[in-house]
Amino acid sequence: KNPVKAEPWNDVLLAKYLPNICAQPTEISVILGGEYTIVGDEDCLYLNIFAPLNSHEEDHLPVLFYVHDGLMRFGNSGQTNVADYLMDEEVILVTCSYRLGMLGLLSSEDDIIPGNFALKDQAMALNWVKENIVTFGGNPDKITVLGYSTGAGCGQLLAMSPLTKNIVKGVISGSGSYSSKWTLSRPGYSASLVKKVATYFNCSERSDMLLTCLQSKDVSELISLDKLFTVWDWDPTVVYRPVIEPDQPGAFLIEHPESINYTFPMITGITSGEENFRKILLQYGDQTKMNTFMEQINTILPKIFYVEPSSDHGKLLVEKIRATFFKNSTSIDAVIDGFSNVFAQSNIIYPMLRTLRKHQGPSYVYVFDHRGLYSLIDKIVAEVAPEKYSYTMPKPSHADDQLYVINNRPYPFSESDYYISKTLIKLWTNFIKYQDPTPNHEADSNLFWSPVTDMAKYLRINTLDISMKERMKDWDTIETFWDSLLTFPQ
Template sequence: QPRLIKLCISIDSMILLASLAILGVSYSALGDPEVTVSQGKMVGETLLSRDGREYSAFQRIPYAEPPVAELRFRAPKPAKSWDGVLNATIVGPSCYQTAYLLYQDGLLGQEDCLYLNVYTPDINASYPVMVYVHGGAFTHGWPGTPIKPSYFMDEDVVIVTLTYRLGILGFLSFEDDVIPGNYGIKDQVLALEWVKNEIKNFGGNPDLITVFGISAGAASSHYLCSISKSKDLLKGCISQSGVAGTIWSLHTPGDAKQMAVQLTNKLGCDKNSGLEVLTCLQAQPLESFITTTDVEHITYLPIPVLEKPSNTAVITEWPTGNTDFPWIVGTVANEGLLITEYIKDFATTLEKIGFYLAGDVLIKQALHLSGNVVGKLLKIKERFFEWKDFFNLLADYERFFTEAFFEYPILKEMMRHNGPKYFYRFQYTGGPSLWEQASNKTLKIDGVCHGDDASYYFNLSNYYTPEGWPGPKDILLSKTLVKSWVHFATHQVPYIEGVEWESFGDSASYVHITNDGILTENFTNYEEIVDFWNNILS
């Protein structure tokens, strides 16, 4: 029935548009914002920001041809022109995925999903542009209805959000020339090229484009500012809780191919040549790419991979030599809480989780350890685990995952970065918590979970929000953080009134965002953290 309702609405809209065309009435005559790009005309809608400022929203703008049939597992092609006037008031679809992040069963989205959205306070201005890449472990996520940019629209900035291929469809790779992978990153690059060429029509400055994101979106933003295909399109980068080249954002050579072989065998596509495999995969029913994978096996998820050099390759080496761009990067205090939830699902008793630790299965799989594995595991246990009880053990795992998967790779990349770099740590509590959603409030481990800072930048009212939130203090912090990001997009330097936010140099100065205020501190042990994990992962 919901699909029928949507169909009826679409039909009604088509009848209305046709009637207006017959009568010679234009969209702009009705007061709706209209923009012309190289592909054609579009009409958007006028919405209100948090503080009541009017802004124009243009949604479901195609930036690539639908990646279906012979374009599945291929680099994206620019979208073709359209006839008539594009109705840009419709929320675009998510790319194909499970409903896992919504804590629901079933599937979401579609394969024809390469669209972007533009939100602007003034189509005649020349504001800085911020392109948001959503997170979700490269397998999930969507910048549609859940991501409302109304907080940013109180500022003089243009916001762009986009979809990109996810999971198997976005990152399957045989590490060869036929199925090289990184289709999701290639989608992002093409979207940035579209923004560079067209954003002036929406009141954006094409020479002031900053990319930002959280989690996999943070890693993506880091890639986009670093790789040769897109670095010259961008002025700066903001990476919230993630960087490129980590255990979870770049495959170890050989791993992607091993996973791809397993998948093709399950699908009956184990053919003699790469082209035959590709043809077989392009003919598979869409749902087969979901049912043959399991999101909980995180070490085998499809993620970016190193490609052989070619005209369409985007990540051919890591690290790259480009480390000069202005960069904000940071973490929340308890990144590992969300991963700890998976452990709780695997083992709900101390005895079972103790077995995992005693057998060293989880740590070895998570870190891909080599060399003196026994000695390395002993050092990890001594550093993180106290062996008290079930809840303390989960807290120990949280600290382990926070440092190994987030703090260490971020600090390592910051040490390597030559350009202006600004570090922050988010430890403000009281807002919507992904940990509380994931654990259903059954485990009382306090902290700020991976992704909890998102609700201070975007209106996520479609998700769970605590009673009484946001209060005046929460709104003030949200406005402060949004202004700081926009200031960075404008001047490539973050700014918070009354706070001295210096570049992360020899003093390791950073900004600490807490319930007691925003403080300037020094990360005194960052070199020790990097040295420890360099030795473990060598």
């Protein structure tokens, strides 16, 4: 169901502890496969507010609204120290939880189970911030949304939705975009999943009866059903996806995003090693899964892209991807390299380029190239293959730059990490305040980050070099290749 606004109350909230996280499988249990370990609770729609010490209602500080990542399947709004160095720059940080997996995105594509509940949770939290943040010293007219990976796509959709487009003044999106295949499903796809869910639980396919039936099930049963739709490894990485809804009150998305003339200011970027996330996991995981992939590639590959294998589109996907990324090789290393690049290009790099092509407002593009002491993938590899955990990864992995803005790292910074963190936070908070990351060259006396033109110059962020660079040579090739293969929504 759509979220319902909480009733006002006059009691005192002792905000000493973090609230519940939303019901979900742990990240490790999703990636490793097997039985899910379920954590969290259905009572989870809370937000957290972080303000500088001694801030006052009259300060009107700009607000950063953070949407967490996690494939719309897992993740949470962070720890108590998540704000860390952000508070040095006189901003308010708000983090929110939202329903995940089936609970957040199941849709029968009608008004009974309309879908987009996760996004509507985010929208309701954002509207609450608009109405109440002044009490915490925030400026309700200066709200910027920040997200990484799937959170990045959510942030961009929040800037387009009729529920929130007049609230969002800017978006910062890293390693993700609304035009990724995981961000929106084509008409009919979500309804087809609902039929499979109904069959599994022996429920009626009629939406009203199905809703009643599902509400009688234990939440762990509903969440664990994700595995029914796993084709290979943990793909498709996102099972239930947002949908375009009928134009009715409370609808989050009522038209195709690419038909919307969106002009909000935006920072968007990638890391220089987006492919490392899948590459490292496949290298240190069960090698037999790669044999399975190659043996069943004609079926697995199209389904990862939400395409029917027997269709002309499915056959074309296999043919072109095999020839381009695998060079028709059968060696394990070549297949891992190829699949990792398919993942990075189709999910992250190409969608960013497509979004920039459609975007009508000022856009600032970056490539994060700093490999610090810690990567988001480190904790996963330590669980997957601790005996092999001695690899050297010279480039940052998927969404690693968020470690330097949102503090969810387990280790202290090195000197170079600290420098990168302070620089990133200065650029991001300048954008939050002025919708320009380098007004008057504030972040660095020698730095001017220019918005995108047709040539799409980008800011390279590295310890040794933070400067504007010419458009990457392979971006044109990436755009041309995936334009020929992917539709949106997929």
